[in-house]
Amino acid sequence: MAGRPRTSDEAPQGAAASLLNGLGVLEAFSIEKPILGVTEIAQRVGLHKSTVSRILSGLAEAGYVQRDEATGRYRLGLGLLALSGPLLADLDVRRAALPYLEELTDRTGETSALAVWNGEEAIVVEQVPSPHQVKHTASIGTRYKKFASSSVRVFLAGAGREEAMSLLESGAVVLGERSRSAAARELADVRNAGVAVNDGGTTPEEFGVSAPVYDYRNRMVGCVTASAPRSRAQGEAAALLAAAVIETAAAVSARLGAGAKRAPA
Template identity: 85%
Template sequence: MAGRPRTSDDAPQGAAASLLNGLGVLEAFSIEKPVLGVTEIAQKVGLHKSTVSRILTGLADAGYVQRDEATGRYRLGLGLLALSGPLLADLDVRRAALPYLEDLTERTGETSALAVWNGQEAVVVEQVPSPHQVKHTASIGTRYNKFASSSVRVFLAGLAEGAVRELIGSGAVLVGAPYDSDAAAAAELAAVEKAGVAVNDGATTPEEFGVSAPVWDYRGRMAGCVTASAPRTRVQGEVAAELAAAVMEAAAGVSARLGYGAKRAAEA
């Protein structure tokens, strides 16, 4: 998703094109590549280096990127927090989830997080890090689009089968073995939906264990998912089962706070 090229024949012109090009430059940065040079960004977004250089100068003046004077390379700036702050503050599910995430981390000793679905990816919007020195964390704003990710599978399990096939077919969601067939992917998502939880036991990175459970709002719609992540060496066997149960309990608590239990009671 990062650094979308602006090269289509019917691309916007003028001010709209400049705005989209600026957003493309910002999207070129990622957790894996937080520091980039002009040439790297130009290659990612499909723009000339001189154009990228001008965009970066404007973004730096606004505080949205920072330039390292010694290397000439760039990283995202703190100005972006001013843009994301109102959005994060307005997320009801984020406010509802925070005390449950804090309790989950206190009970399990592992990192807890809340993610929402942006249509193609799971995006972390809140996190409570583990107190352990060795831990797995994901910064707010981290995006996941791998099928093997526990949060991605939770969200996909709540979508129509046709929508899932479209996301996979377009490459928006990346699928690998053993889920790299329609039948295998569908069977896995059916299992996740039935169990109410998805587990990632080293499937995305060999060192990480992750478990996610859905959060539902008063309309019965999936509003997000609660995830706990930890080093695999610390979470095996009975401990893994206990962590999964704790995540499901936390997700159920957030759902109840969003009114999901009241809806179910009314339907009954």
């Protein structure tokens, strides 16, 4: 199939073959050729027309393609937007946040980062390192699942008590030495304050502070974090760093349209 190189000399069988055939049909559409008939698709993917017709029927039922009743030809459906929504949200928030992260690091001299939530972990998707020789950094792709992490607590607080407790009880998020009741109280505090602080909770030398980022639907889509050696982030310095993170997260949220009033329908 075009655009999908073979990785094995063995042809896929059963469900794997069906999945690859379905993906091949979707990949047949392009900006240059957004509307295709069954015969055109069959020629592009190297499948029999009857096979392509069955695949298209299933994709249409799922909303991934749309059939024009007048011409019998197909175009991609809006269902694909829902399927790609989480990825698009991640890309949008990363692009929107970068200049604000750069400003945060310039302002504080500490490492700034953006994380998103995959349902169980906070994942770093952008970072601007501190210019100091002694600093705390986390490469893009770093995952956090300890409750003590400020980013994890921000996401758990936003998820709500029931979901957060489920993740803690299952062990998906590592609670550590805290009791579940103490964790619930901490998350309530984070929810009320709009910020979480990690003062040596994950490693003895690290101070971290995180605040949530919201999109135009006022849905949490990420969090801004600043990290520093604890020796540079105590007392007033810690309070100033937390305030800067809250302001930065609010600025990114505003950039994504959070809190904007919508015109009545």
